[in-house]
Amino acid sequence: MQNNNFLRAFVGQNLITLKEVDSTNTFLKNILANNEPLPDGTVIMAESQIAGRGQQQNKWYSSTGESLAFSILLKPHFLALASQFQLTQIVSIGVYETLLPLVGNKLKIKWPNDIYVGGRKLGGILIENQVQGSAIKNSIIGIGLNVNQTNFPAWVPNAVSLRQILQTDYDLKALMFEICSHIERWYFKLKEGNGSQLNEAYLHSLYWLNKKGRFKVQDAIFEGMVTGVSAEGLLQVMQDGHVKAYNLKEIQFIHN
Numbered sequence: 001m002q003n004n005n006f007l008r009a010f011v012g013q014n015l016i017t018l019k020e021v022d023s024t025n026t027f028l029k030n031i032l033a034n035n036e037p038l039p040d041g042t043v044i045m046a047e048s049q050i051a052g053r054g055q056q057q058n059k060w061y062s063s064t065g066e067s068l069a070f071s072i073l074l075k076p077h078f079l080a081l082a083s084q085f086q087l088t089q090i091v092s093i094g095v096y097e098t099l100l101p102l103v104g105n106k107l108k109i110k111w112p113n114d115i116y117v118g119g120r121k122l123g124g125i126l127i128e129n130q131v132q133g134s135a136i137k138n139s140i141i142g143i144g145l146n147v148n149q150t151n152f153p154a155w156v157p158n159a160v161s162l163r164q165i166l167q168t169d170y171d172l173k174a175l176m177f178e179i180c181s182h183i184e185r186w187y188f189k190l191k192e193g194n195g196s197q198l199n200e201a202y203l204h205s206l207y208w209l210n211k212k213g214r215f216k217v218q219d220a221i222f223e224g225m226v227t228g229v230s231a232e233g234l235l236q237v238m239q240d241g242h243v244k245a246y247n248l249k250e251i252q253f254i255h256n
C-alpha cells in the first residue's frame with residue numbers, strides 16, 4: 001500500500017470525512033442540488049453510513065469503522081452521455097487494480113461493476129450521472145468495500161471481506177486513497193483521449209468471460225457464455241451460437 005507516498009493530485013485532494021451519514025452519494029447529491037460549489041475530484045467518506053444505497057434500489061450494508069464507504073465527484077464534461085459506460089470501466093478497474101496485489105487473480109469484476117472474489121461480493125459501485133444536454137455534468141461515484149468485517153448480517157449472504165480472505169486488517173483511508181489514485185490515472189487517460197486500453201483492461205478482469213455459465217432472462221434459465229460487453233455497457237451473451245446483448249435489469253447470473 002503506497003498510502004504515505006501518495007500524491008493527491010486531483011481525486012481526493014478535497015476530502016470531506018463524516019462521522020455518520022445516510023448515504024455518501026445522497027450527501028453529494030444534496031450539496032449539488034443546493035448549488036454549493038464543490039471542486040472536481042471531491043471525495044466524501046463516511047465512518048458510518050446508515051442508509052447506503054446499492055444498484056437497482058438495493059440497500060447497501062456498511063459496518064461502522066470496518067467497511068469503506070465513499071463517493072467521488074467528477075465533472076467529466078468532455079464525456080458524452082453515450083459513453084458513460086467508460087466511467088463504469090475506469091472506476092471498476094481502479095478498484096480492481098488496488099486490490100489485485102492483495103487478493104491475487106481470484107479477484108474479478110462482475111459485470112457491470114461488482115467486485116468479486118471466488119463467487120462472493122467484496123465490493124460494489126453505484127454511479128449516478130447528472131446530465132446537461134448530451135454530456136455528463138456531474139458524476140457521483142459511490143464505492144463500497146467490505147474490508148475489516150468478520151461477519152455479515154443474514155440479509156447480505158453472498159458478501160465477503162478482505163479480512164475474511166486475508167486474515168489481515170486494512171487501513172480504510174489508505175485503501176480509499178489508493179483507489180482514488182488508480183481511478184485518477186484512468187480518468188486522465190480517458191480525458192486525454194488515450195482510453196483505447198480501457199476496454200481491454202476491463203475485459204481482462206471480467207468474471208465469467210468466455211466461460212459457460214447459467215443465466216436467467218425473464219423466467220427462462222439457460223446456459224450461455226459471456227463473450228464481451230458492448231460500448232453501451234450491455235452484456236453480450238452467446239446462446240446456441242447467437243450473441244444477444246442485455247442490460248442489468250434483463251439478465252441475471254445464476255449461482256449454483
Ligand SMILES: O=C(O)CCCC[C@@H]1SC[C@@H]2NC(=O)N[C@@H]21
Pocket residue numbers: 022023024025026051052053054055056058060068069070071114123124125126141142143144145
Ligand atoms: O453493489 C452495489 O449495489 C453498489 C453499492 C454501492 C455502495 C456505495 S457505499 C458509498 C456510496 N454511498 C451509497 O449509498 N452507495 C455507495
